[in-house]
Amino acid sequence: LAKTTQPISMDSYEGQEVNITCSHNNIATNDYITWYQQFPSQGPRFIIQGYKTKVTNEVASLFIPADRKSSTLSLPRVSLSDTAVYYCLVQTGANNLFFGTGTRLTVIP
Amino acid sequence: NAGVMQNPRHLVRRRGQEARLRCSPMKGHSHVYWYRQLPEEGLKFMVYLQKENIIDESGMPKERFSAEFPKEGPSILRIQQVVRGDSAAYFCASSPRDRAGQPQHFGDGTRLSIL
Numbered sequence: 048l049a050k051t052t053q054p055i056s057m058d059s060y061e062g063q064e065v066n067i068t069c070s071h072n073n074i075a076t077n078d079y080i081t082w083y084q085q086f087p088s089q090g091p092r093f094i095i096q097g098y099k100t101k102v103t104n105e106v107a108s109l110f111i112p113a114d115r116k117s118s119t120l121s122l123p124r125v126s127l128s129d130t131a132v133y134y135c136l137v138q139t140g141a142n143n144l145f146f147g148t149g150t151r152l153t154v155i156p
Numbered sequence: 157n158a159g160v161m162q163n164p165r166h167l168v169r170r171r172g173q174e175a176r177l178r179c180s181p182m183k184g185h186s187h188v189y190w191y192r193q194l195p196e197e198g199l200k201f202m203v204y205l206q207k208e209n210i211i212d213e214s215g216m217p218k219e220r221f222s223a224e225f226p227k228e229g230p231s232i233l234r235i236q237q238v239v240r241g242d243s244a245a246y247f248c249a250s251s252p253r254d255r256a257g258q259p260q261h262f263g264d265g266t267r268l269s270i271l
Contacts (some may be wrong), residue, residue, distance in 0.1 A: 079257035090160070090247050090262030091199065098257065134198060143189060143212060144249075144260060146198030 051135045056151040065122040067150050069135030074118050078113060078137040080118045085132045085149070094133075095120070122152075130154045160185075161230075162248050169238050173190045177266045178234040181250030188231045189249040189260060190216075190223060205231060207223060214260075235253035243270045 052070040058063045060078060071080065079098050083091035095102055097109040097118070103145040132149040161180040181188050184234050187206055191199035199214040205225040218222065220238075225231040235242055245267050249260035 077175045081259055090264045093261060096257060096259055143204055144202035148198050
């Protein structure tokens, strides 16, 4: 399983754009990059997934450079309710996922 | 909104008792995964099951822990003779198939406390 490295914590003011970068130097050809969000006392919630270039959905964008050794989750105009832990994973098939310690995002009023 | 359902949400057991955690996957999902999470840590994979089959149990302790996903009914994670170190949040996830890039969908977990 390819491991990932991401910042332990980040702070942001409300209304700002937040970019969380994740390194995955050992990503394999068949791996996808998947991001989850977890609030206290809840299970991880799927945010976005991509293989290359850029993916956008209603809550976030995911930027993946050509070498795929890193990825950046972009959250536009964060609100207080976006305060959570964000996990970056590389995923082959639907097999077991390796969760690191994630990035704890704190949104400040 | 029939997501992954786990019950109970909270479970308290005394040392030496048995704990049974149940998970009903999302409708149409035939793959179930169990994870354990300690405070301030990420989730750790325990076991991956399909209907009536254990596919990967590499993350599950060899003793006291077992899991099943019968043809009918929910998946069950069973912990026998619980000890204090079993206190954790246990999460279940499901997916419709084992295919490249298929994301897993998680329940809200069972918080197990051992007295």
